[in-house]
Amino acid sequence: MRKLVLMVAIAISLGASPIFAQSFQDGAAAAQSGNYAEAVKIWKPLADQGDVRAQYNLGVMYDKGRGADQDYARARSWYRKAAE
DSSP states (O other), rough: OOHHHHHHHHHTTTTTTTTTOOHHHHHHHHHTTTHHHOOOOOOHHHHHOOOOOHHHHHHHHHTTSSOOOHHEEEEEHHHHHHHO
8 A cells, every 4th residue: 555655646746747748749740730729738838847949939939929829028038948
């Protein structure tokens, strides 16, 4: 029983890990098919974890108003994070 509890705790703590997260390519495929909202949904957690490609592409999405409201300040913020 203790092992099961430990395994569940580890699985929960890994919930945001790349093992369980969708990949950057999933977001790219969504964007290429015109499903920009899905691309933003996929890329946001990746960008928050430091994925430079996702950060840049979120900048583009906010810059162009694709999949999210057009917001130049957010676009600039994501571009800056990607550049850093």
